Amino acid sequence: MELYPERIEAISRAGQSLGISVLPTQRTTASQMLGTLQAQAQTLRDKYQAYYEIFVRPATGFGSTALLQAAAQGGFRVLKEMKEAVPEKVSRMTDPEEIIPAVINDNEGMFQRGEIIHFQMGIFQYSDTVLGELVERMVSEKCAYPAVAADEVAERTESQYEYPIPRDLILPAVKDRIYPGHLKDMTKDEIFEVIRSGYIGISWIVSPYFLPGFTDRETQHLDKTGIIENDENYVFLTFDDWGTDGTVDRLLNVLDKHHATATFFVRTEYVPNNPNLLRAIAAAGHTIGAHSHKHMSLSNEVRPTYFTELDEQQRKELEEDIILCYDTLQNVIGDMVDADGKPSLSALFRQPTLAVGRNGLETVFDCGYTHAVAGYYTTTDYKAENAKSLAAEIKKNIKSGAILVMHFSDNAKYTADALDQLLTEFESSGSPYRFVGLNKVLS
Ligand SMILES: [Zn+2]
16 A cells, blocks of 8 residues: 555545455464454545445464464454465466466366455466456356445345354244154155155156065055146246256246246255355245255165165165255255245255155155155256257147156256246247145145
């Protein structure tokens, strides 16, 4: 600020926010640090009209205890990037044509919703323009959202949350709902009745080979329709697994555009890396269900047409996995409700690969899940070659009450476009169908 006031002036004039970067030493005390922060903030306000909340970031690492104490005392917020955008190893390169692809390829994948991205202003020692070009390219190619200054987001307190959700904010109807022992003390017949009433099957899971552990008689009583009868022309779009921001944001935009809500069955293993994305799905009004933590199956596939039951060890692993799955969801969206005021987090379960077996299903219901949901039709949208044929395939299988199995993983490349085409067509032809989340009819 002392050496180059005109540069800071220029940044401010261009509409960018200014913050404070500090490098406390081992011996800096909290009160010295506080003095520094306050003096610098004062200068930013007086000289550069910084009327917004001023952020502090440690020049390296997370910052000393002194910095954190001083920030807490002075009401400053400390920013820490999730990702250093430019790796040190490119800093000595001189050719932008070489630097930019190297950095873009180094940062695999999209930036995440809410992610704080850090660029070191002085990193490129041999070019004054490459940093600007790089920022422009990264924002357009790797970011599904607008890039904004941190202080702009800081003002929107209604869209912020504490993660994990504090225990006292988790809705009572949702809190710790999944734990073992729900079938304790029940007879075998009573347990079968729980399975029978909670299992929603699919047409090809019919024979005893696909339903290990069930008697022939029991097999006859299990659902094979994947349909929930209703008088409202409800159709249930469901999406499985997990994806990245570009894919999910596109899907959410399409559903929003057509006023459709859906059910997302989340494989939770990767959720802790990107809780904002799950939060965004729930905030858009969709039902959230469980799809296990690590995609564990409810039976063993010996051949594609022959399945066996889980052994005791597998059953125990499944139990731990599906409890962890729910807890992971609860930690991110346990406080959220949809447009009807119902909790976003349901106790619905989607069995990975749709395979089932008696003791696998017993484990799911013993943990307190209310339904194990397959569907009327499962798309192979992750193998689709274009949106048009996928839209036609989905269209053929839509009828009142039908549950459609799709994916929100990155390999389901055409799912959003196919739905956009289909729902646009339905709207113009006055279709009676209403696309809603499963919590409209199941609880
Ligand atoms: Zn899956």
